[in-house]
Amino acid sequence: MPITSVNRDPASLTMTVVADFAADLQRLWQVYVDPRQLERFWGPPDYPSTFTRHDAAPGGRSTYRMTGPDGQTHGGYWEWISVDPLTSFEVRDGFASPDGEPNPQMPSMRMHFLFEERGTGSRVTTTTYFATLEELEQLVEMGMEEGLRAAMGQMDTVLADLTAFAAGDGTVCQILSETQARITRVIHGPIETVWQAHHDAALMRRWLLGPDGWTMPVCDVATTVGEKYRYEWEPAAGTAGERFGFEGELLESVRPYRAVTTEQMIGMPGDGTLNELTLTPVPEGTLLAVVVTFPDAATRDAILATGMVDGMETSYARLERDVIG
Missing domain, CATH: 3.30.530.20 (START domain)
Structure with missing residues (x-):
């Protein structure tokens, strides 16, 4: 005891x-x-x-x-x-x-x-x-x-239990409830750098790409509460896939540790998600956590089944390699 x-x-x-x-x-x-x-x-x-x-x-x-x-x-x-x-x-x-x-x-x-x-x-x-x-x-x-x-x-x-929460375990998704999931990863870099990488269009185009072979032709960032953002991706020559994107509104922003946005896939009907990004300094760098609130459990399961978490891990690894260095 x-x-x-x-x-x-x-x-x-x-x-x-x-x-x-x-x-x-x-x-x-x-x-x-x-x-x-x-x-x-x-x-x-x-x-x-x-x-x-x-x-x-x-x-x-x-x-x-x-x-x-x-x-x-x-x-x-x-x-x-x-x-x-x-x-x-x-x-x-x-x-x-x-x-x-x-x-x-x-x-x-x-x-x-x-x-x-x-x-x-x-x-x-x-x-x-x-x-x-x-x-x-x-x-x-x-x-x-x-x-x-x-x-x-x-x-x-x-x-x-050092193993379960050791840095380097990659991106992990935990189901919190019928409508919520938390995605976490330790980013090996200081919190200000990680925050800037999420709010600077030039930096985002370098890492927020998901699987290799994609580009980000549209990166309109919201930096003030109430502003709208719009991100679009398309495959590079020789890569299979179709252009897609997301848009939403910045609801909260407290630099350098919290940002809350809505998110809706462009051209898709139905309700979108609420995404709460939290950054926390830890000895290994910055703990990044995104709590996603879905409209219902079926939507949660369908979105997670797309391979979203694997794509996020590829992007975060690129963030460490190409932005933080």
Whole structure:
């Protein structure tokens, strides 16, 4: 059990949890900023969590749901207040309604996570600040302390599993729900470079090509919220295929870590998708995550069956080779 102490202090309205691990500091930090790893322990074993958004940056937001053995879900959110890489971060943690918005009927709390090297391992100290004594007592009665103990008890396994989340595993697709999938890849380059590569037409034409043998004659980039974009590809001489493209609108943009767009295949009827791009600095470079929301499960399965993920991997490998170098 990694937790070494739990201290509730009614006078200061805090609860402090100290946990020690054999893993090094970088590894411990990464399990909190990588949603694929965080959701493996953020919740008791019988209430696993799924993060549908995770912006590890000041002003960012995370949304997640915990699913119980009976299939019932309970939502939560983090509002990111501050981040000092490899040292600390602070969030406001609260309960969320089914639509992911904060539940005003339930209390929220400020949580500060402090990371420290400890001999051959590392330590995380989690201090939770409550607004009132009543809220502290309410959340303790709801099982907050037991939940934290059970959740963090799973961390040793996550930290030891270096292979599953090692850089270089390529592009991975995870099904999050009937209508959502998360596509992730570690890009070996700094976050600003990766962001620029997604927003500069000249750079995009060098890497965003999918399989070899295609060109990108149209690359109209949206850089301001509300602007429309349009991308078109066509096969080079000697390559089989027909010209196609996508268009949509930029809904959110926070440089260098978040961009949200709609996407519709040109000339195709029906609803398109919502694409949420998140970039997070990690020791190996930049963790790229795209959460795609589809209109329904059938559309999700049909799009993924086109080989989309393989095409994305070819493009991301080209991004590392031809843009980042």
